[in-house]
Amino acid sequence: MTRRQADLALLLATALWGTSFVAVKRALADATPLAFLTVRFGIAALALAPGTRFRPRPTGRELSGGAL
Numbered sequence: 001m002t003r004r005q006a007d008l009a010l011l012l013a014t015a016l017w018g019t020s021f022v023a024v025k026r027a028l029a030d031a032t033p034l035a036f037l038t039v040r041f042g043i044a045a046l047a048l049a050p051g052t053r054f055r056p057r058p059t060g061r062e063l064s065g066g067a068l
Contacts, residue, residue, distance in 0.1 A: 001009075027036050058066070 024036075
């Protein structure tokens with residue numbers, strides 16, 4: 001990644017982060033916080049689920065280390 005690409009990625013992340021506050025404020029005007037979070041986490045789970053298919057299963061050692 002070039003420096004220009006990194007700068008553009010940071011600019012995009014900043015723009016998305018900033019506009020999310022407006023979206024959340026508008027969404028909470030029409031829905032309860034619990035309903036909003038349910039939809040938000042549901043969308044995130046659906047968006048991230050395909051990526052879990054390509055990851056190897058954790059070993060027992062990794063699971064026990066993560067539990068601590």
